[in-house]
Amino acid sequence: MSKVLIIGAGGVGSVVAQKCAASPEVFSEIMLASRTKSKCDAIAALIKNRTIQTAQVDADSVPELVALFNEFQPELVINVALPYQDLTIMDACLETGVNYLDTANYEPKDEAKFEYSWQWAYQEKFKEKGLTAILGCGFDPGVTSIYTAYAAKHHFDEIHYLDIVDCNAGDHGKAFATNFNPEINIREVTQKGRYWENGQWVETQPHEIKQALNYPNIGPKNSYVIYHEELESLVKNFPTLKRARFWMTFGDEYLTHLRVIQNIGMASIEPILYKGVEIVPLQFLKETLPKPEELADGYTGETSIGCRIKGIKDGQEKTYYVWNNCKHQDAFEETSSQGVSFTTGVPAMLGAMMFLTGKWRKPGVYNVEEFNPDPFMELIGQYGLPWQEEINGDLEL
Ligand code: NDP
Numbered sequence: 291m292s293k294v295l296i297i298g299a300g301g302v303g304s305v306v307a308q309k310c311a312a313s314p315e316v317f318s319e320i321m322l323a324s325r326t327k328s329k330c331d332a333i334a335a336l337i338k339n340r341t342i343q344t345a346q347v348d349a350d351s352v353p354e355l356v357a358l359f360n361e362f363q364p365e366l367v368i369n370v371a372l373p374y375q376d377l378t379i380m381d382a383c384l385e386t387g388v389n390y391l392d393t394a395n396y397e398p399k400d401e402a403k404f405e406y407s408w409q410w411a412y413q414e415k416f417k418e419k420g421l422t423a424i425l426g427c428g429f430d431p432g433v434t435s436i437y438t439a440y441a442a443k444h445h446f447d448e449i450h451y452l453d454i455v456d457c458n459a460g461d462h463g464k465a466f467a468t469n470f471n472p473e474i475n476i477r478e479v480t481q482k483g484r485y486w487e488n489g490q491w492v493e494t495q496p497h498e499i500k501q502a503l504n505y506p507n508i509g510p511k512n513s514y515v516i517y518h519e520e521l522e523s524l525v526k527n528f529p530t531l532k533r534a535r536f537w538m539t540f541g542d543e544y545l546t547h548l549r550v551i552q553n554i555g556m557a558s559i560e561p562i563l564y565k566g567v568e569i570v571p572l573q574f575l576k577e578t579l580p581k582p583e584e585l586a587d588g589y590t591g592e593t594s595i596g597c598r599i600k601g602i603k604d605g606q607e608k609t610y611y612v613w614n615n616c617k618h619q620d621a622f623e624e625t626s627s628q629g630v631s632f633t634t635g636v637p638a639m640l641g642a643m644m645f646l647t648g649k650w651r652k653p654g655v656y657n658v659e660e661f662n663p664d665p666f667m668e669l670i671g672q673y674g675l676p677w678q679e680e681i682n683g684d685l686e687l
């Protein structure tokens with residue numbers, strides 16, 4: 291019987307809360323806390339057959355978090371607020387003896403730079419307290435990292451080439467919108483590209499490397515090499531990798547809007563004065579764009595995210611492709627959410643379940659690929675994200 295506290299009542303938080311509530315045998319008591327309590331209450335109202343508690347908390351404030359943790363006494367916190375809050379929530383966990391799980395690595399508010407160093411620096415502190423911190427347990431990072439660990443364990447003696455391919459072939463009918471928090475999303479996709487090759491990072495201009503890749507059940511889509519956070523931990527944890535890249539599909543319309551947003555300065559995170567008030571253009575833009583959860587109703591099409599891997603097995607070259615396709619409409623029917631929130635929220639719930647059932651319990655701070663992938667891979671299909679695999683097919687890359 292375990293108590294879990296979910297922080298963040300956005301698109302992902304809604305899916306996590308609903309999915310945890312659907313497994314009362316593991317999640318015996320649930321609290322959903324966020325900056326705006328009314329959003330937590332609206333999510334709680336979606337859950338028909340169970341009552342979950344809700345609370346207001348400013349997750350930038352360690353004292354507020356500590357007070358809430360002491361009052362509710364959760365065994366685990368699932369952090370699905372924003373990457374800016376990772377460290378304050380980890381600090382509060384250490385102070386109160388609570389375990390931790392998140393889906394995105396820390397990023398300072400004033401610099402569009404995300405990397406694991408800040409959170410990896412907590413390794414000894416979590417170890418000393420006997421607490422587990424599970425980093426990056428969404429889809430990517432998350433399932434893609436677990437797919438890689440599964441492939442390395444069962445299909446290869448050495449993995450050499452990893453291409454993570456992320457396609458959203460959905461249509462939400464809006465001229466421009468982002469599928470998760472617009473501020474975080476735009477910071478991520480406007481930065482320079484980066485991939486790992488022969489022991490070092492190779493930097494590219496944003497969206498410089500482009501290739502049409504075929505996605506199962508979808509067909510060819512323009513895909514671009516961008517930097518994505520799981521590459522940092524994967525190249526560290528799988529040192530046989532000669533090359534690791536991350537590809538994401540973008541439509542021409544999306545890229546045109548993005549270019550305009552950048553050219554007119556709206557992607558900037560430098561504060562400016564407007565009528566005597568300091569505003570950050572990107573934060574202002576976020577307020578004018580559709581909220582990720584508003585895209586859900588009527589969103590058609592599907593996502594396809596997977597790992598294409600080349601390596602050696604028993605002295606022979608081998609290829610392996612493992613992926614999941616998720617239909618936005620199915621996600622909506624089950625959780626009133628769109629596919630990107632769904633594909634992030636389900637693994638976060640399952641990672642929490644792995645911890646609470648003792649399968650992923652290891653004091654310290656770990657990325658998901660450092661845990662046994664098998665129990666996760668066994669169950670993820672049953673919770674809504676079934677995977678498929680192809681051995682020795684043409685990877686195109
Ligand atoms: P949303 O913007 O929809 O939700 C974020 C939530 O966090 C909001 O409810 C917001 O409150 C709350 N929040 C923000 N700041 C604070 C604060 N200081 N204190 C308390 N609550 C706060 O984002 P998403 O649900 O789309 O994304 C959630 C997380 O999931 C992000 O970190 C994102 O990067 C990550 N993600 C990971 C993916 C993966 O595959 N690994 C994919 C997609 C997302 P309010 O409602 O008041 O604004």
